[in-house]
Every structure is written in structure tokens, then in C-alpha cells.
Amino acid sequence: MAFRAHLTSALFASLISLATAALAQDGGGDAVNRPLEDDATILDRTGRPGTGQPEEGAAGAEIQGLSLYERMGAPLPEPPPEKPYDGPLDEAYGAFQRGLYLTALDKALPRAQLGDPTAQTLIAEMTTRGLGVKRDPKAAAFWYGQAAAGGDPNAMFQYALLLMEGRHVERDKAKADDFMRKAADAGNASAQFNWAQTLVSDNPGRKGLQLALPYYEKSADQGVADAQYAVAQLYNTLPGVSDDKRVKARDYMLRAAKAGFDTAELDIGIWYVNGIAGERDYDQGFQWLSRAARRGNVVAQNRLSHLYINALGTRPDPVEAAKWYVLSRRAGLTDAGLEDFYLGLTEEQQKKAIDAANRFRVK
Incomplete structure (x- = not known):
């Protein structure tokens, strides 16, 4: 019989965030992000393309969207269906x-x-x-x-x-x-994920992440999308991860995205655009950010606006860019650069964008 196991979203929303500061103090760097090459085209936290160089007084250049720790409150996907029972007849x-x-x-x-x-x-x-x-x-x-x-x-x-x-x-x-x-x-996949979270909570910093990683891996390989997301982030950035695992980071992120985890859809889109854990692919980045944006992910809506402005993976479309900006702004995500862009449009373009935003429905 297949039980529907419920992952603890409150636990997922709070635990791994405890490791961020301690990991940085350990000298291990950000547990999610890594520096980009000097000539990289990136989407920073505001979504604006940049050079990968920090602004004067900025915290750093390793900015590829919100981190794992900052979005742990995202709704979790359904656990995967359990494997067919092949034991004795009951x-x-x-x-x-x-x-x-x-x-x-x-x-x-x-x-x-x-x-x-x-x-x-x-x-x-x-x-x-x-x-x-x-x-x-x-x-x-x-x-x-x-x-x-x-x-x-x-x-x-x-x-x-x-x-x-x-x-x-x-x-x-x-x-x-x-x-x-x-x-x-x-072997319970949901328990493996939750036990990994507990290890992170009880052992702040790099130690907790290293203890938790084997359980994240086991859960991920059984199809739990939020575990796949965690494995992808840790493979990409956790110090000491072997090269044969590090090259699999994007694969795990893609698996989580394909399972319908909108946070992973956002991140895989940003990873493709920025060339994180693999080659850049603006077309794929645009497709994944579009998917997350249509499902209501506010950060993805913001990033998608920048892609339309800068013709990354799509043709430039000021009205479509403004539509996605309006939607993300209504949800509370401010962006001074996009506001300047929006104010530079004609009244007719602004009206079309607002009308399109009003017609938008989450898919």
C-alpha cells in the first residue's frame, strides 16, 4: 500500500538557514553560491545583467538569485509515488x-x-x-x-x-x-530528508551540511524533489565535494525542476543563464524561468522581465517585460532598474502591460 508521506514544510522553511552564517565563518564561503568568472553575464539579485564584479561597497559578486536558505519557505512538491509492493501477498x-x-x-x-x-x-x-x-x-x-x-x-x-x-x-x-x-x-525517503534537516539544525555550519548530505542523496535518489534541490545546491558549492559529484549538480537541479518544484525551476533557469554548474544556455534558461513565472514565482517573474529587456533566450519585448515587472511589483518585489525601464515606456505600452498583467492567471 502506498502511504502519502507528508514532508514537514515548517522544518524545511527554517532549518538549513541556520547553517549559512556559520558556514561563511568557517571560511567555506556561501553554501549555495560561488564566484563567477570576471567576464560572466549574470542575473544578480535585482535581475540586472552584470559583469560578475561587485559594486563598490557590495557584499560580493556571487549572486545568482535567492539562495537555498532564503527560500526554504517555498511550497514543497508532492512526494513521489512509492514503488509498487512486490513482497508477500497481504x-x-x-x-x-x-x-x-x-x-x-x-x-x-x-x-x-x-x-x-x-x-x-x-x-x-x-x-x-x-x-x-x-x-x-x-x-x-x-x-x-x-x-x-x-x-x-x-x-x-x-x-x-x-x-x-x-x-x-x-x-x-x-x-x-x-x-x-x-x-x-x-529507507523511508521522507524520513531521510527530514533527518538531514535535523542534522543541519543540530550541527550549524559546514559540519551539519556534510553530515546531512548522505541522507539528502538517498532521499533525492528516491525521487524527493526538495532533497534533489538540496543535493544540487550542496554539490555545487559545499567545500570538499568530490569532482564526480560536483558535475552532477545541474542534473539534480533539473530533476527537481521537472518534478514541479517551482523553486528549482527558478534556479535551473538562473543556472542556465549564468552558466552555473555547466554551460550557458539562454534558451533553456528562458524556458525554465517562463515556466516558474507562469506558476506564480515572483522572483522568476522579475528575472523574466530582464530576459525580455536584454533579449536573452527570446526576442526583446518591452510590453511583455513590463507585464512581468508589474506582476512582481504587485507581489512586493521592488526593482529600481525595472522601475526606470517601466517609466521610460510610452503610455500605450504601459497600458498594454497593465492589461496583460490583469489578465494573467497562475497556471
Whole structure:
């Protein structure tokens, strides 16, 4: 049976950011960005093409959009579907998968009461969702706890989340960490990602990232897009990463983008435009930034405006550039350079841009 594992977005939104300052103090540089060549064409934080050289008094030139740490609050994509079950035939799970919930309950409950962790996990899932039985979160927490103690990886992951958040059980970080680690080591992809996040939180700086990377890798290779995104960033910038891994950074970022993670869509677009972790490809950069912008990513909308102005991967189009600027400005992203560009348009061009922005709907 395929459980839908829920990644903890609040955890994803806050943990890795703790490592940034400490990593820089370690002398390892920015954990996400790297300096560009002197003659590189880049999109900086405002989206303006530059030379890769810092302005006087600027913090530095390694600016390729918002970093991993700054956008950890981005909505996460759905976890990948679990692999088809190829183990021994389980009548309870078979009935569940066919939607025969009462039959599944009748077959699973006696086994669960006798201590079968697989059946206990099924009962917990059904009780959580109210399938074949009245929805009862407290009872579900009990069954998850029983199954976790029995060693079921899915139950260990779910019970760790309950312990971490104090939902229907007493909050217990140490116990949550223990179950999360065990679930990760047992191969649960979502647990691997969350355990990596915990390692980063508990070990600020480069050390935490290095400890977490193997778990990010395992989760990424099972198809978890936000883990693929983390692996891409760390392969590209973390000191000590082997060359054979570093060359795979763009591949992991592309996999995360193809999974529908709009943050990865933004970054792969910027990577193509700036030539990060591979050759420049303005056409691909334009396509990915367009995709992220159409899905409502405000930073991508800003960057796309600059591509239209500078004819990078597309023909110049002042009205289209102004449309994307208007949309990003409405969302609160200011850009003095784009404002100057917009004010330099004719009234007719401004009107067309506003009309186009008003018609825009997130896809």
C-alpha cells in the first residue's frame, strides 16, 4: 500500500538557514553560491545583467538569485509515488488498495492486536483518514506508536512527526529524532530528508551540511524533489565535494525542476543563464524561468522581465517585460532598474502591460 508521506514544510522553511552564517565563518564561503568568472553575464539579485564584479561597497559578486536558505519557505512538491509492493501477498493491504475498507479493517485488526507492525500501520492510516472506521487522531497516534516500536519504517516516520509537533502525543524531541533516524536508515525517503534537516539544525555550519548530505542523496535518489534541490545546491558549492559529484549538480537541479518544484525551476533557469554548474544556455534558461513565472514565482517573474529587456533566450519585448515587472511589483518585489525601464515606456505600452498583467492567471 502506498502511504502519502507528508514532508514537514515548517522544518524545511527554517532549518538549513541556520547553517549559512556559520558556514561563511568557517571560511567555506556561501553554501549555495560561488564566484563567477570576471567576464560572466549574470542575473544578480535585482535581475540586472552584470559583469560578475561587485559594486563598490557590495557584499560580493556571487549572486545568482535567492539562495537555498532564503527560500526554504517555498511550497514543497508532492512526494513521489512509492514503488509498487512486490513482497508477500497481504490480504488486508490488498483489500485497502481496492477500496474495501471494512474488509481491510476486519483482516488487519486481529493482526494488529497481536502485535503485527505492518497491520498496526494500516490501522493507523485508516484511523487517521477515517476509512472504514471513525476518524480518530488519538487512536491513530497510538497505533503509529505501536507500529513504530515494532520497527515499521512508515510508522516510525509518521510517529516521529507526531512526537516532533506534540500532536496527540506528548512532545519528545529525543524520541522523535530516534524514530526519524531509524526510519531514514530503514529507507523511508521522507524520513531521510527530514533527518538531514535535523542534522543541519543540530550541527550549524559546514559540519551539519556534510553530515546531512548522505541522507539528502538517498532521499533525492528516491525521487524527493526538495532533497534533489538540496543535493544540487550542496554539490555545487559545499567545500570538499568530490569532482564526480560536483558535475552532477545541474542534473539534480533539473530533476527537481521537472518534478514541479517551482523553486528549482527558478534556479535551473538562473543556472542556465549564468552558466552555473555547466554551460550557458539562454534558451533553456528562458524556458525554465517562463515556466516558474507562469506558476506564480515572483522572483522568476522579475528575472523574466530582464530576459525580455536584454533579449536573452527570446526576442526583446518591452510590453511583455513590463507585464512581468508589474506582476512582481504587485507581489512586493521592488526593482529600481525595472522601475526606470517601466517609466521610460510610452503610455500605450504601459497600458498594454497593465492589461496583460490583469489578465494573467497562475497556471
